[in-house]
Amino acid sequence: MEKHNILIIGGYDPTGGAGVIADAKTAKVLGVNPLTITTSIIPQNNKAVYNKVDIPKKVIKEQLDAIFEDFDVSIVKTGVLNEDAINLILKYKKDYDFKIVCDPVLKSTTNYEFVDENLLEKHVDLFNECYLITPNEEEFNTIINFIEKNNLWKKFDKNPYVLVTGTNDKLITLKDKNVIETIKGKKIDKEVHGTGCVFSSAIASFLCRGEELIDAIKKAKDIVLASVVYATKTKYGYNSNPTYINKEKVIKNLSYALYLLKKINFSLIPEVGSNIAESLLLPNSFKDVAALTGRIIKNKLGGFYIVGDIEFGASEHIAKIILAAKNYDPQIRACMNIRYDEDLIDVLSEKFSISSFDRKLEPPNVSTMEWGTKYACEKFGGVPDIIYDKGGDGKEPMIRVLGVDAIDVVKKVAEIQRIYDRM
Incomplete structure (x- = not known):
């Protein structure tokens, strides 16, 4: 049976609750082969983010070269990115024509800012090339306000899908805000680290398996719900635990x-x-x-x-x-x-x-x-x-x-x- 490869590009969380480790665990649960590239090392836990150390451009490029030389990749899922990573992703997309699912991680749940205004503008370049962007409501409002404030709609010659996430997710197209579908979900009152990563990477994994977008989102909601129910307890909270029950x-x-x-x-x-x-x-x-x-x-x-x-x-x-x-x-x-x-x-x-x-x-x-x-x-x-x-x-x-x-x-x-x- 053909093995589907998904490339995960993002930050390294040493606790494994979020970042490329959580993404890779999610992909593995769904039977997809996870390939990972680290853009930043982010020492963090459920209490705080201690730092964000960006990986040099040369090292990010070497990771990309190593993967694309040896693997066919149809879906790239992104998390925490720096400017060098975005520039390289855009370059490699021209060469390899993969779909991008972007989880725009602007800040942590502990309010550590991952993105300043210059980096957010660089993200706008990436958004134009995305198949799907998965912000939560706060991130979505920040992105739209930034685009409008800085007159950046001119950067868009495409109209990517945006899934505004929450208990009930709203799938729209970015430029015209046309609502395609609202996908209802279930809410559990439990603060869990890494659920955004799990949700976005689950959608990307289902797309990698050939699912249509709406079906991929609906199935991914089951994954993220289970990751909350079966979350791993830590001293200060819970880490996501990707689990698939169908x-x-x-x-x-x-x-x-x-x-x-x-x-x-x-x-x-x-x-x-x-x-x-x-x-x-x-x-x-x-x-x-x-x-x-x-x-x-x-x-x-x-x-x-x-x-x-x-x-x-x-x-x-x-x-x-x-x-x-x-x-x-x-x-x-x-x-x-x-x-x-x-x-x-x-x-x-x-x-x-x-x-x-x-x-x-x-x-x-x-x-x-x-x-x-x-x-x-x-x-x-x-x-x-x-x-x-x-x-x-x-x-x-x-x-x-x-x-x-x-x-x-x-x-x-x-x-x-x-x-x-x-x-």
Whole structure:
């Protein structure tokens, strides 16, 4: 299979939360081969930017020569640039005719200024040659005001796409501000270092894979959302963590989880059977949750059958648990129900976090699974490994095992089964 190459040109952040390292990690997650060129060394973390040391023009040129001599490049993604880097990019674009996706990093979230007025004017030359520019709203306003104040529209003989980023992104064309589409997103109140880099490089990577622009943006929004949900905690904040969770990934996880389940002597099957489910990130409805269309049921030989196929929207029942749990921890995307055993619960409390709900306390006209999960999570102060209930009129007692994905859940179930077998 052809390997797509993306060239990433920008600053080096030694923490890896932003800059060319974050860009390269994003490209790698998306199956694109990242080639990188460093324009500046930027010692920074979630607390401050300490300096910006520009790489000499000769060294930037040598990096470009080394790459273009040996690799075919269709997309170049840029971040922090200096004047020499911009001049070289413009020169090489004439020779190699690549598309440029520019993330115009004007200042850091800690308010370190990367660009003065002279360098911003040089960026305007670059903008004219871009396929796509991805400023946030503040950067966009700064750029437009600067262009208009200095009468720089005359520099533009092209009309590049601009994606003004935010919770809801607005795709426009630069010169006429014509709105092409507004792409809605989800907001998580969490300050994460490097999300702009991840978003822009994800768009560039999808374009490199041959996606159309709108599709590339929509898919990239899923990446940046996941990079926030799965962000790496540091002493002073969070670093972005590029993660890609799509339907194919969910189905693969469930398939492998069922494969692992077959490897263990699984006997903790309730009378109603077991099911296992995994959702997309921050699911909106049961249609975003995949599960078995049938159940895992006992056979007469002491083993079990797996009945049905893995499909999205297959089980509203188990989906309600995941949909409720996401409000307490969006990383928890999977669940499996297994047989309740009172003695087992007592033993499991030594190894797993556990909470429960009592069906007798259930208010009228509510979903048991939704209410019960919320009740158990609020009692625990988060999402535990296990939520159980002791049943009720015509309702079998049940243990529900939760985890970050279906594989994680089955590994927990395997450990629970081992504990049960030793009892």
